[in-house]
Amino acid sequence: MPSLSARALASQLGEWRPHGTTPLYEALADRVRLLILDGRISLGTRLPAERLLAEHEDLSRTTVAAAYARLRELGFAESLRGSGTVARLPRSFDDGAPALGESAGPGIIDLSKATLTAIPLVAEAAREAADLLPAHLHESGFDPVGLRVLRQAIADRYTARGLPTTADEILITLGAQHAIALITRTLLSRGDRALIEAPSYPHAVEALQHAGARLVTVPVTTDEGWSNEVLEQVMPRTAPALAYLMPDFHNPTGRTMPDEQRQRLQSLAAAHGTVLLVDETMAELGFGRDDQPAPFAIGAEQRGATVVTVGSVGKSIWGGIRLGWVRGDRDLITRLSLARLAGDLGSPVLEQLVLLRLLDSYDRVLAARRADLRTGHSLMIAELEQRFPSWAVPHVDGGLSLWVNLGAPVSSQLALAARAEGLLIGAGPRFGIDGAFERFLRLPFCHPAEHTLRALDLLELAWNRVVQREPLVASDEVLAAVV
Amino acid sequence: MPSLSARALASQLGEWRPHGTTPLYEALADRVRLLILDGRISLGTRLPAERLLAEHEDLSRTTVAAAYARLRELGFAESLRGSGTVARLPRSFDDGAPALGESAGPGIIDLSKATLTAIPLVAEAAREAADLLPAHLHESGFDPVGLRVLRQAIADRYTARGLPTTADEILITLGAQHAIALITRTLLSRGDRALIEAPSYPHAVEALQHAGARLVTVPVTTDEGWSNEVLEQVMPRTAPALAYLMPDFHNPTGRTMPDEQRQRLQSLAAAHGTVLLVDETMAELGFGRDDQPAPFAIGAEQRGATVVTVGSVGKSIWGGIRLGWVRGDRDLITRLSLARLAGDLGSPVLEQLVLLRLLDSYDRVLAARRADLRTGHSLMIAELEQRFPSWAVPHVDGGLSLWVNLGAPVSSQLALAARAEGLLIGAGPRFGIDGAFERFLRLPFCHPAEHTLRALDLLELAWNRVVQREPLVASDEVLAAVV
Numbered sequence: 001m002p003s004l005s006a007r008a009l010a011s012q013l014g015e016w017r018p019h020g021t022t023p024l025y026e027a028l029a030d031r032v033r034l035l036i037l038d039g040r041i042s043l044g045t046r047l048p049a050e051r052l053l054a055e056h057e058d059l060s061r062t063t064v065a066a067a068y069a070r071l072r073e074l075g076f077a078e079s080l081r082g083s084g085t086v087a088r089l090p091r092s093f094d095d096g097a098p099a100l101g102e103s104a105g106p107g108i109i110d111l112s113k114a115t116l117t118a119i120p121l122v123a124e125a126a127r128e129a130a131d132l133l134p135a136h137l138h139e140s141g142f143d144p145v146g147l148r149v150l151r152q153a154i155a156d157r158y159t160a161r162g163l164p165t166t167a168d169e170i171l172i173t174l175g176a177q178h179a180i181a182l183i184t185r186t187l188l189s190r191g192d193r194a195l196i197e198a199p200s201y202p203h204a205v206e207a208l209q210h211a212g213a214r215l216v217t218v219p220v221t222t223d224e225g226w227s228n229e230v231l232e233q234v235m236p237r238t239a240p241a242l243a244y245l246m247p248d249f250h251n252p253t254g255r256t257m258p259d260e261q262r263q264r265l266q267s268l269a270a271a272h273g274t275v276l277l278v279d280e281t282m283a284e285l286g287f288g289r290d291d292q293p294a295p296f297a298i299g300a301e302q303r304g305a306t307v308v309t310v311g312s313v314g315k316s317i318w319g320g321i322r323l324g325w326v327r328g329d330r331d332l333i334t335r336l337s338l339a340r341l342a343g344d345l346g347s348p349v350l351e352q353l354v355l356l357r358l359l360d361s362y363d364r365v366l367a368a369r370r371a372d373l374r375t376g377h378s379l380m381i382a383e384l385e386q387r388f389p390s391w392a393v394p395h396v397d398g399g400l401s402l403w404v405n406l407g408a409p410v411s412s413q414l415a416l417a418a419r420a421e422g423l424l425i426g427a428g429p430r431f432g433i434d435g436a437f438e439r440f441l442r443l444p445f446c447h448p449a450e451h452t453l454r455a456l457d458l459l460e461l462a463w464n465r466v467v468q469r470e471p472l473v474a475s476d477e478v479l480a481a482v483v
Numbered sequence: 484m485p486s487l488s489a490r491a492l493a494s495q496l497g498e499w500r501p502h503g504t505t506p507l508y509e510a511l512a513d514r515v516r517l518l519i520l521d522g523r524i525s526l527g528t529r530l531p532a533e534r535l536l537a538e539h540e541d542l543s544r545t546t547v548a549a550a551y552a553r554l555r556e557l558g559f560a561e562s563l564r565g566s567g568t569v570a571r572l573p574r575s576f577d578d579g580a581p582a583l584g585e586s587a588g589p590g591i592i593d594l595s596k597a598t599l600t601a602i603p604l605v606a607e608a609a610r611e612a613a614d615l616l617p618a619h620l621h622e623s624g625f626d627p628v629g630l631r632v633l634r635q636a637i638a639d640r641y642t643a644r645g646l647p648t649t650a651d652e653i654l655i656t657l658g659a660q661h662a663i664a665l666i667t668r669t670l671l672s673r674g675d676r677a678l679i680e681a682p683s684y685p686h687a688v689e690a691l692q693h694a695g696a697r698l699v700t701v702p703v704t705t706d707e708g709w710s711n712e713v714l715e716q717v718m719p720r721t722a723p724a725l726a727y728l729m730p731d732f733h734n735p736t737g738r739t740m741p742d743e744q745r746q747r748l749q750s751l752a753a754a755h756g757t758v759l760l761v762d763e764t765m766a767e768l769g770f771g772r773d774d775q776p777a778p779f780a781i782g783a784e785q786r787g788a789t790v791v792t793v794g795s796v797g798k799s800i801w802g803g804i805r806l807g808w809v810r811g812d813r814d815l816i817t818r819l820s821l822a823r824l825a826g827d828l829g830s831p832v833l834e835q836l837v838l839l840r841l842l843d844s845y846d847r848v849l850a851a852r853r854a855d856l857r858t859g860h861s862l863m864i865a866e867l868e869q870r871f872p873s874w875a876v877p878h879v880d881g882g883l884s885l886w887v888n889l890g891a892p893v894s895s896q897l898a899l900a901a902r903a904e905g906l907l908i909g910a911g912p913r914f915g916i917d918g919a920f921e922r923f924l925r926l927p928f929c930h931p932a933e934h935t936l937r938a939l940d941l942l943e944l945a946w947n948r949v950v951q952r953e954p955l956v957a958s959d960e961v962l963a964a965v966v
Contacts, residue, residue, distance in 0.1 A: 115623035142598055319828070343693075
């Protein structure tokens with residue numbers, strides 16, 4: 001059974017002291033509850049002993065005991081013989097709405113995910129793929145590398161974007177997250193240092209933690225992006241084995257790394273033996289600029305840097321097409337396709353044929369997506385500026401979401417208040433480690449307008465409660481995964 | 484960079500001394516080459532220092548140095564500045580046939596995999612699924628738990644087979660191997676003991692090793708199956724956190740666990756806190772008996788045992804449908820669906836709709852499969868008895884393959900000789916740990932008759948070479964994954 005030290009929990013808790021009249025134990029229980037709902041504390045994890053957490057948080061043991069008792073009462077913890085207190089979920093999860101999945105449950109509006117409904121072309125591509133399938137039915141279907149014709153199509157797209165690529169340099173995966181997890185567990189040994197951006201994409205961070213990496217962070221801000229100064233200090237000092245980066249329309253800040261900085265980073269990586277794992281999931285979703293960012297790996301070879309690129313169509317075509325890919329050198333592709341077998345045996349054939357058909361019209365698809373995102377961005381900016389004049393709302397030129405500064409460290413409180421109104425949002429700390437980013441909130445602008453407007457109505461109600469420091473009312477709970 | 488200790492390599496090497504006139508260094512290089520080709524030594528792994536391996540294997544350092552030099556010459560190793568000798572693949576892999584995937588490459592016959600070509604119904608189901616898809620395109624597509632209607636259909640099948648099950652107790656995964664990897668990394672902490680059968684399914688064993696488990700083995704033999712005596716000694720002594728079992732048409736031995744033994748095992752698991760991870764991938768593939776085995780989990784709850792069941796259609800419908808499932812209690816299903824997000828974000832929607840359609844006619848599909856397997860089994864038995872009279876060939880009543888006893892510890896040599904003839908086979912040690920099962924060979928009988936007969940022709944040539952102790956000729960190498 002995994003367990004959480006008092007120090008680890010304290011760092012997750014961040015700034016949690018209540019502003020208003022809420023009792024201390026209640027506020028602590030609320031914060032732990034959110035950490036469980038957000039998946040930041042895994043179900044089945046043993047919580048630290050009351051005495052140790054009390055010491056770490058400078059509380060009385062009675063306060064911690066009362067908070068744990070409250071969690072047990074709400075169904076978020078359970079005392080196990082000889083194992084202390086363990087995180088769990090209330091029974092109501094099992095009987096009510098689906099905890100995770102397509103819909104957040106009846107009456108719940110989900111603004112925690114930056115996901116898109118499918119383009120209509122998907123249905124046509126599925127029919128065409130079904131017609132292509134019989135040619136493959138005499139094969140074993142076991143396909144850990146990917147259909148050659150699909151690998152070729154993806155390679156051709158990189159070549160057309162200025163990065164010459166062959167089919168042997170492409171591995172088809174079960175989405176970008178699958179690629180990230182496979183690469184990290186193959187390239188990292190336990191205890192290796194890995195560099196991540198702060199904030200960053202939470203599930204990628206989880207994959208690095210699973211691989212046993214010691215994380216080193218570099219900040220990305222909505223104003224400044226990445227800091228050359230910091231990179232030039234951190235890279236030599238820590239010589240990370242791997243760095244996970246989103247240089248295009250970074251999730252969640254929306255920033256894009258300038259060309260000179262990419263080159264500098266490649267040189268630093270080459271000098272310090274760092275593999276650059278570059279997530280280009282968003283790379284072709286620029287809507288407020290004339291050109292799209294070029295593939296990061298351009299020029300890497302000349303500089304002696306190793307770049308492994310991850311791509312996917314989950315944010316451009318549809319999340320229901322669960323395919324992505326890795327671009328890397330041939331040796332790495334072979335190594336990854338072998339290592340993969342410990343986790344899964346390959347990609348579905350029909351799904352690959354669907355993607356193959358969709359890539360034929362990919363430029364058209366992207367143009368339509370960009371137009372939708374441009375509209376969604378304008379709407380979200382206008383609404384936020386009007387409804388929440390105290391927030392700092394950045395404008396971005398690509399991607400799916402905004403990283404909003406609330407002006408006060410109340411993001412988790414806002415997320416709890418929003419839940420009470422039936423709205424799920426991605427609180428800032430979900431995108432950092434150690435409870436950072438309590439002043440921030442990620443707001444996706446990729447949803448249909450009526451969905452966004454309804455969500456903002458509820459967000460206003462929640463914000464008013466937080467501002468007026470009203471005690472929160474428990475509601476039906478829904479687990480939040482961040483996408 | 485992962486590294487291999489001299490002790491670990493020695494245990495993988497098993498009995499490798501040459502029978503004939505092959506020089507010692509050559510035989511050692513050959514054996515290491517096979518371990519790399521089989522995936523038992525991962526690419527990029529540092530081999531032990533020459534001096535240490537020489538000590539462990541009681542060889543002169545010159546012999547080990549010569550073997551490493553030979554590996555470098557063949558392209559299976561590379562000296563890296565400051566990192567010693569590292570396992571790799573020859574360049575020819577990159578330029579020639581695909582190393583892994585649907586076809587083993589031109590001119591290569593693959594008898595290492597127990598895979599089936601698809602039933603023709605798959606094409607029809609794909610077309611029907613494409614027609615159902617538009618109803619899902621307005622959703623996010625992000626689906627880590629699985630479509631409720633599919634979970635219900637799978638639950639109903641368990642209920643019909645005598646094990647009442649609800650949709651909430653089912654999680655849809657990306658095949659059985661994905662389910663096994665997810666369960667092991669979620670339930671096991673590093674250093675936990677895990678029990679496996681010997682022999683067992685290699686990729687499941689890899690998943691346990693990845694989770695950091697210390698493995699404990701219990702033998703399964705073609706004659707006796709599982710031994711009650713051993714189970715009753717090993718379970719109390721080691722109290723494993725988890726046991727991975729294939730009680731139905733066990734891969735590779737083909738044995739099925741009797742009912743009394745299942746009950747006894749449940750009681751032992753309840754007494755010692757062991758979660759039973761039961762792989763029922765083969766459970767409905769009995770062709771030589773009147774009834775099919777009932778789900779293992781029946782009666783577990785009354786005995787206080789925790790059983791987590793894994794199923795899939797990869798061995799009954801087609802390996803190209805990359806979906807499987809977990810059956811477990813609701814809390815575990817929620818926990819797994821959250822833990823999954825560190826590795827991938829869910830199952831493809833279209834693929835799930837295909838499976839949903841196929842489950843409608845699943846009884847018909849299974850009847851046809853069983854008839855094919857019955858024919859394949861008879862053919863393989865008759866051919867083996869005629870061509871290899873010295874081998875001990877067991878008859879089985881279900882599953883896809885035979886576990887043949889060669890009568891001498893020459894399975895790896897036979898695999899190398901077969902490669903030289905253009906035939907891939909699954910040498911016995913691939914199914915064990917520490918180089919065991921050198922007397923055994925797994926032969927699948929699920930391939931079309933002409934494929935089987937061509938393979939057996941080549942196997943005869945290879946066997947004659949081994950018997951006559953001819954030196955082996957290097958050939959185009961192909962990586963073998965075992966399915």
